[in-house]
Amino acid sequence: MRTDDHTAARPSWDCVACDQTWPCDPAREALRSEMDRVGLAIYMWERLDEALYDLPPNPPAELFERFLKWTW
Ligand SMILES: [Zn+2]
Structure with missing residues (x-):
């Protein structure tokens, strides 16, 4: 892995x-340069969905800010 x-x-x-x-x-920054806003929001939504399975329970607001808020 690089x-x-x-x-x-x-x-x-x-x-x-x-x-x-x-x-x-x-x-x-890299993701922003690779995708438009809609594509980025969808991509990050999918990552958030995966992270929900992997991570111990987090306050939903925290994960929302981490994965999605910055894409807007
Ligand atoms: Zn890094």
Whole structure:
């Protein structure tokens, strides 16, 4: 696995490149440059759905902000 890509490690959902919670700032920037807003929102919605299975229970507002709010 390349470690200069800011992608999520599962099931921790930490970034494999910088160890921040994913999506880290570089990941957000890269995703924004790759997709339009609708595509990005859908993509992140799917990631959130996956993360819900992997992560211990989190306050929904926290996950919402982490995965979706920044895409708007
Ligand atoms: Zn990162």
